[in-house]
Amino acid sequence: MRWAVLSLLLGWMWPAASAQAEIVMKILVVNPSETQVKEFTIHSPLPPEVRPEHVLDADGLKVEYDSQAQAYVLAGTVTLKPKESLSKRVVLEDVWVIPPERFSALGNETNELMQKLAGTPYEDRGRLLVQSIGRRLADIRGSQEQSIGNPEEHTVLEFAQLIKEMTGSKSKIAFKPLPVDDPHVRCPDITKARKELKWEPKVKLSDGLTKTIEWFKLNNKKQYF
Numbered sequence: 001m002r003w004a005v006l007s008l009l010l011g012w013m014w015p016a017a018s019a020q021a022e023i024v025m026k027i028l029v030v031n032p033s034e035t036q037v038k039e040f041t042i043h044s045p046l047p048p049e050v051r052p053e054h055v056l057d058a059d060g061l062k063v064e065y066d067s068q069a070q071a072y073v074l075a076g077t078v079t080l081k082p083k084e085s086l087s088k089r090v091v092l093e094d095v096w097v098i099p100p101e102r103f104s105a106l107g108n109e110t111n112e113l114m115q116k117l118a119g120t121p122y123e124d125r126g127r128l129l130v131q132s133i134g135r136r137l138a139d140i141r142g143s144q145e146q147s148i149g150n151p152e153e154h155t156v157l158e159f160a161q162l163i164k165e166m167t168g169s170k171s172k173i174a175f176k177p178l179p180v181d182d183p184h185v186r187c188p189d190i191t192k193a194r195k196e197l198k199w200e201p202k203v204k205l206s207d208g209l210t211k212t213i214e215w216f217k218l219n220n221k222k223q224y225f
Helices: 100-117 123-145 156-167 191-197 205-218
Strands: 007-013 022-030 038-045 055-057 062-066 071-080 085-093
Touching: 022 038, 022 071, 071 085, 100 123, 156 205
Parallel strands: none
Antiparallel strands: 007 022, 022 085, 038 071, 055 085, 062 071
C-alpha cells in the first residue's frame, strides 16, 4: 500500500536523572481520504549514525535493515479512518557529538549578537538569552566530556576472532592500514561516571555478543555471518 504523509521532527530532551540525552523523532501518518479507511505502510529511515541498540522506544514499530537503502528503518503498518491522523513518538539515544571547536564558535556568535543589541531596547532580554545559551552549551559540553563506556579494553582483532568463533563464520579477517587520525587506545576513564552517576557497565563482552548474535539471527541477518 502507498503511504501518505510522513513528517519527521527532531527535538532535544534532556532528562535530569539520565546519564545520556535523548532525541525524540516523531512520525506523522495522515489519511487524506474523506471516505475510505486505508492501511498505510511506515518505512522511515533512521539517521545513518543510529543503530538498533540506540532506539530506546520504537512506539510499536520494528527496526529493520533495508539492504537496498543500506540503512536501518522504522517499519510498520497502520489503519486509519477517513481524515484520521496518527503520530508515532520514537525515542533515540543521542549519539551525536558537537566538536570542541564548535562550542567556542557558538560562544563567539552569541557574544557578537549581544554587541549588536547593546544600547537597544532589546539589550536586557538579549543578555538573558545569551546567559541561557551559555548554560545550555555548558551542560551539553559537560555531558559529552563524561566518559561512558567499558574500561575493559579489547583490540578489534580480538573482537573479530571472538565473533568468528561464536558464530562459526568462515569469513576472512582483512588487515588494512589505520587512518592517520585513528586512536590507538579506546579505553575510557569512567571514574566520574562511577562517582557522580553511580554507573558502570554490567554486561560482559561474551554475554553482549551472544545477545547481539541472537538478534541478528532472529531478524534474518545471517548474511553477516
